Amino acid sequence: MYTLQIEHKIKDFDLWKTAFDRDPVNRAESGVTAHRISRPVDDPHYVVVELDFGQRVQAEALLAKLQDRVWNSPAAAPALQGTPTTRILESAG
Template sequence: MTATLHIEHPVRDFDAWKRVFDSFHDFRVEHDVRSVRVGRKVDAASHVAIDLVFDSQDAAAAFHRVLQEQVWSRQQATDLLAGGPSAVIHNLVEDTTNSP
């Protein structure tokens, strides 16, 4: 069963944040992230939502701990984020795709 680590946080400059986020691609792969989705609130473009998909809840929880200890505590993160991140883990219950 897959699990999703859903993260939301405001950023000071989306383009600068996205460049740094993209530079962590290999880091995410090394920590077993299977897929990534990045979105922005429609009415608040400086608010980012990220979904990181893992093979298990344990893998998602382990990566969340890594983010807290090794990434979000860095000065670079403090400079880019306009507020603290919030995160929650969801287990996949259903996955359907509607095709036209």
Template sequence: MFTLQIGYQVRDYGAWKKVFDSDPAGRAASGARSVRVFRDAEDQNSVAVFLDFDTKDAATVFLERLRSQVWDKPEVIGQLVSASPTARTLEEVAREGQGAG
């Protein structure tokens, strides 16, 4: 499993979440198996998103789509974030605890 980890520094979480929920880059159709959204406990405008994919290629293709269809369009994201989003692809190599198989 591969996880795309994305960090956002948002201006207004509610406004950002509304756009996120509209799925402008098509994560549902891109093979994302699960999506998790976290907010920093000390900074509620610091958001982390984790999207799980079966393959590294699927994660890479989705990230490219996200960059070209959302991040590179000021009219979509310009007023939502105060810094450029960050992203990296993680490969799961071990799992323990609940849900471990």
């Protein structure tokens, strides 16, 4: 299993969650099998998203879609602040 982990600052969680739920990259069609949203207990303006995939190439492709279609568009990502930090993780056990 591979996980695309995304961390970034946000302006407002409810605004961010509404945009996330609109799913502009069609997560299911992109191969996402599960996702988790976490927030630091001491920072309401930060979010961590983990998207799980069966194949690494699916995670890489979705990351490219996010970079090209979502994070560069204020309409698609109205609550995003700054540039997200991303990494693709491989399950080790």
